[in-house]
Amino acid sequence: MTLSMTLGMTARQRLEHELSSLDQAAIAVSGGVDSLTLATAAQRILGDRVSMHHATSPAVPAEATARTRALAAFQGWSLDVFDAGEFDDPDYRANPVNRCFFCKTNLYGAVARRTDRLILSGTNLDDLGEYRPGLDAASRHNVRHPFVEAGIDKRMVRALAAELGLGALSELASAPCLSSRIETGIRIEPRVLAMVHEAEQRVIATLRPRTARCRVRAGRIVIELDEDALQSLDDGARASLEAAIVAIASAAGLQAPVSFAPYRNGSTFIRRPA
Structure with a gap:
């Protein structure tokens, strides 16, 4: 699409x-606002010429x-739910700096084996400003990113979701995969991911924060919260939550002290020098 064509056009x-320029498509749907919005829009344009893969x-x-x-x-999608097999991949489980490359390689490879349609992702413009090795995997599988091609960022995605009638989903908090909580170099273990999720759910139920992450680092667990939630955490609530999370971690076989800190995007990601 040329610049002159985009002038005066809305994001939608x-x-x-x-x-509408596509003959058919297959969308990798993670369950987040980006991919759900893309799937909703594509279904309305392409009908049965688009399939969703989760x-x-x-x-x-x-x-x-x-x-x-x-x-x-609710929307009558053609939905395929499957296991992409990344947990059988030793490179993914080792949790290197480019773990997402191996995750997305397994994902897009699995989708490609299930359909010959062009694969689309919910990547938006804001994602291009971060280190995203998964985009390298997408490139190798000829995956296209309609939001990027249409010049749409995260704020616009949320506005589109509301415009398309997705209601509360338009305000769905960002939630990267649970493996993103594990510090680079610490092996990815299903039992630890289950612990991370349970700990986050406990924190959310207790504090109702805007953002909560349970980070697993070398020898410790850090609960990251938005500033308002962190400021509201008095000594009693802090001690109670700490004890609950220590118990959850212990049940998963993880013995580590628990602390609280301000939320930082991607704080368990350690980009090591070449």
Whole structure:
């Protein structure tokens, strides 16, 4: 699409232009607002010429799968739920700096084995400003990113979600896969991911924060919270939550002290020098 064509077009019109140029497509749907919004828009443009593909694994919270299934049933999607097999990949399990490359390689490879349609992702413009080795895997599988092609960032995605009638999903908090909570170099273990998810759910139920992450670092567990939630955490609540999370971690075989800190995006990611 040329610059002159985009002048005066809304984000929705630009996205619809990109989607309507496709003969058929397969969308990798994670269960987050980006992919759910893309799937909703694509279904309305392409109808039965688009299929949705959702991968389950210990790194994907059950509520993401439930959310995807519910929206698929409501909107009448063709939904394929499968295991992409990344937990059988020793490179992924080793949790190197480019772990996401191996995750997405397994994901897109699995989708490609299940359909010959062009694969689309919910990547938006904001994602391009971060280190995202998964984009390298996407490139190798000729995956296209309609939001990027239409010049749409995260704020626009949320506005589109609301415009498309997705209601509360438009405000769905960002929730990267559970493996993103594990510090680079610490092996990815399903039992630890289950612990991370349970700890986060306990924190959310107790504090109702805007953001909560349970980070597993070398020899310790750090609960990261948005500033307002962190400031509201008095000594009693802090001690109670700390004890609860220590118990959750211990049940998963992880003995480590628990501390609280301000939320930092990607703080367990350690980009090591070459």
